[in-house]
Amino acid sequence: MFEEASEVFDNMFKSSFPLTFIVFIPAVLILVSPLPAEAAHEFTVYRMQQYDLQGQPYGTRNAILNTEARTVEAEVLSRRCVIMRLADFSYEKYQKALRQSAGAVVIILPKNMSAMPQDIVQQFMELEPELLATETIVPVYFAMEDEELLSIYTQTLTSSSSQGSLSAAEVLLHTATANGFQMVTSGAQSKAVSDWAITSLEGRLAGVGGEDLPTIVVVAHYDSFGVAPWLSYGADSNASGVSMLLELARLFSKLYTYKRTHAGYNLLFFVSGGGKFNYQGTKRWLEENLDHTDSSLLQDNVAFVLCLDTLGNGDSLHLHVSKPPKEGTPQFSLLKELEMVSTSETSYTSFSMVHKKINLADDMLAWEHERFGIRRLPAFTLSHLPSHRLAQRSSIMDVRSVSPSSRHGAGEPTAGPHVDVKKLSRNTKVVAEALARVIYNLTEKGAPGDLQIFTEQMVQEEQLSAVVDWLTAQPRAAQLVDKDSSVVSTLEYHLGRYLKDVKRHYVKADKRDPEFVFYDQLKQTMNAYRVKPAIFDLLLAVCIAAYLGAMYLAIQNFGFLYGVVRKITQPKAKAH
């Protein structure tokens, strides 16, 4: 047969060129054709943080994944992709996977986070900083649960768990019938993003009444932080602070348009970027204002700097200071006014001052006011959190999570941190009242403590709620908000409506000795391919060989069947 074939082919090629062409081109095409990507399931995964801060690496250092899936229950995890559900997630299991040199970790998050039990959410929130604290060599991904992914998980679970006490034959059968899954990400290896600019925004309201007026600075950072950048929506920290800042800007811009209520204080508003990365935006802004320019509001006569951080919930307010203010200074009067206004508000349980010295030896600054404190500006941070260590400030659980139908405060209480618009607006009112009392010096003028400067209608709950909704509609991690992003431009537009001289400030890390480095490939498409183990292929090969052998015998002995048929038909044939 083969000689004939070669002869035929020889003749073919000698006689006609086009025929050669027709035969060869498809053959070459077939041989070099790439492997197709027809996956059993395709889903979006969000990679864990990867960044360097002050030369120190954090988070996962890898993005490429191409290994078979297992659950933690499996005996051998090395070079496997360990998938876990949030409900079963614990630090011990995570550590176990890493110790056994797993190839990757995929954590499946439930679609509806608010339906999770409180303790699981709390536990995960506390684990988040721990996951990021050291660098992880293998890629760690987060995926949103759906039916397909859940079925992949359960199939993997059954194939990984039940291999302990079975006989060899059962195990063989098990491996042949069970489905394995090969997890493959489509993206390239993560690499450092060069020239990433963090944007901060500044705007001001100028006071009247002579030269050298005292300046009050109101600061809030807009970026969010969580274990995965694409999942950090940062509702309470710090969409609440930004919305409060915008509302304060709106209220005071109204007061500053009338001659009678135009006060003798300059108000400087600063929406800072990179707040979760040691307040990079604030740091650069201070450097620009204090070191590089001759005249700046920050250089002379700053009354105080008020930083707003995490104010969308809770029934207590804490004023964090690095140095207790002395009596007679504007800081002290703001402290007193805040105390007075908040005690007159019945729904509060407590207002307190929390004193914590700046620890320069720490890698991370505790609060934003410490950036100002280092530069000897009187500053403090207002927050409903009693301590800077609380996990609420850097968690992916910090989401808006009130369904649109039940907005305006009536939503179900969620397990994680969230923003309660009623409380946010109450906090805003308190801050606005206290600021106004300081600016207009009302207490010294003998105004009663329960004087209402802003009525309930003036602090607009809808406005606050809309800003929080808009900010939490997209992840605002510092790696994702670049200078062209809609978050920045919309914030700029908003500030421009109320304030004068709205300016952008960019921070880029130094080329030679970067203070912060971000990495890309934070959101990827992952494919789960159904695969079988090699032993299955061997088993299949044996079966096919047996089948072909039977085929061969059947065709060889076709004459026998022919004979039988002939015998049966013979009498019939004779009848013809």
Next chain:
Amino acid sequence: MTLFHFGNCFALAYFPYFITYKCSGLSEYNAFWRCVQAGATYLFVQLCKMLFLATFFPTWEGGAGVYDFVGEFMKATVDLADLLGLHLVMSRNAGKGEYKIMVAAMGWATAELVMSRCLPLWVGARGIEFDWKYIQMSFDSNISLVHYIAMAAVVWMFTRYDLPKSFRLPVTVLLALCVYKAFLMELFVHLFLLGSWTVLLVKAVLTGTISLCSLFLFVTLVHSN
């Protein structure tokens, strides 16, 4: 999945053809070139069928899940061209009945195998994803070899001028069954919502029955005179 898996599927699909070619004694008749000619005829007939279908059967745009009974039947009717093609191949070959049938069927089935199964196997079975459908496809190719042999035999019997009157009806019925087999299978699948393995089994049984019937007729016809 792997190249090994592709090898498995390939062996399952191709070896029965090879064995049949070797064992049926076609190689002794120097029939390779004739088989290639039969394959070329297959290509030509398929091209004609496709042109015809594209011209006269616009794409059915009915709702999902609605089975276009008449349209599918009409499309299956176009497969009558296969019979003509097989007849064409056999009429151009001189020789004994078995030889003619085997050459036509082998060429025809091999051409189909190469044209419609080779590429999906190469692309699919080699990919990362495992799917039973490539093994099923290989089994299906074995079934279609039997199918084409039976079909060629029936066509050969139908075109014999010395066919007894009493044979006319069963041969015609078998011919119709051969042509509309794919259509019937589709109907079964649609009516009973069969799984892919069941479909394969039903197909095997149906093909086996048809070929056994045609074998009976063939044996009777050949040895009656």
